[in-house]
Amino acid sequence: MSTIGYESWAVDLADVGPVYPFQGSEVLMVILGVAFWIGWHRIQFVREGKHLEEAKHMGDEEKIHKILEKY
């Protein structure tokens, strides 16, 4: 049993198409892949919100003035 459907390369390549593992699961893989992508946005969005909220209260007015002048 092979995950790509071929147990030997003694085949005519003219007849060979996909060779990736778990053929037939493409839709499931796309769903998993999209979930990974959307999940990434969700995690990043939440974290950035938290970070900005914390950063909002960290600013020292004098230091901020210096940063502005550094430009």
Next chain:
Amino acid sequence: MDGNLNALTTIFTEFYYWVTVVFMFLIHVGFCMYEVGASRHRNHMHTLMKNIMIIPLVTVTFFFFGWWIYWAFPDFPFFGGLNQDLAPANLPWSETMGTNLADRITGVFWAAFLLFSWTAASIVSGAVIERIRSSALWVHAVLIGSVFWIIDAAWGWHYAGWMVRELGYHDAYASGVIHAIAGGYALGVIMVLGPRIGKFAPDGTPRDIPPHNPWMLTIGIFLIYSGFWGFYAACNVPLISPEVIGGEIVGTTWTATNIYLAPTSLSAITFNFLMSLSGGLMAAYVVSKGDAFWTFSGGLAGIITASAGNDLYHPIQAMLVGAVGVVIVYKLHYWVERKFKLDDAVGAVAVHGYSGVVGLIIAGFLLWGVPSSPFEGYAAINPIGQTVGAFIMFFVLGWLPAFIVSKMQAAAGVLRIPEEVELQGLDYAEHHAYEDAKAEIIAADKAALAGQ
């Protein structure tokens, strides 16, 4: 070459490898920039020189004996001894190891492997910056670049290597044969070398030592990505007819193959290279909480994790494998750093070593039962073969020789620079001479002006 079709194929192949070698040179440029960017200002010329001199030292030794090892050792030591059919043509005094119009391939194929050798050595170089003696590192560079990595290539990356035949080992784009071994080797060296002064607080808490030039470091990692893409192409045989593969593939359709002569395509590995890079970047961003350097390195770790099976994975599989690998590798890096007080200056053991090992094991499960090569009677890919292979790459050929040689160097007092020099910086003497020369010429110019 008999016939124009053969001539065309040969010259195409010659040109193909030549181009990949030029692209792969970018890996070394990237490593130089990354290491110089990561090191503190007082060490950057030393760091650069340490990495640059890997080029000539590994090149000449790879010409003298590294290339021969690849062709002589695929069976060695358990399954038939030295290969007397293939090895002699690759000795440094062979006619095919020189300008020879009857053989246009050996030089460019040799160079493609040589660039892998530089990479293996350069990975070790990054872990040990700011404290190793150049002389000690250059001995290690020769050992990993022209001896140990090429033994593992003969065993697990040669189409007739015993690990491929007997274990079903499959590592198409070198998760193990470059990265696991280099990471294991770096671990062996840093265990003996010790951390940089100040890396750990008195209570053992690790301190961050920030890079002196983050922009150079960023460009460095992008150059490594670029060269790595060229490396992927260099791991393929670009065009081959079934009869050249010993008639193992039936029919008449010509194909590109992986290093084991099993069919794949540049299309497949382009999909998978970019998707595993992306999976690695995204996962590293999340797991490192947006740390820039870990995110960049995570892209590399993602590719390395997926590389063992990137000739066959679906692109989404490559992306997920890259992402999973990065999470494991990141956690493992900090656990090892805290637990064993090891200072890996650029995370080389993690990004290359742990990623390589994890990638090999994952490939064993995802590609279970797949023929590793087209040759009849070879074991199919399986989790046990991949795990044993990972152990051989990381520990037996990587960690063990590095640890032994480093212990010998340490016992002889030639491994680490003196503490006083480490504190003043390895570039102090050069800077001092530079500043003195500058002051002298300014004074001379001023004197000339006053005399007018």
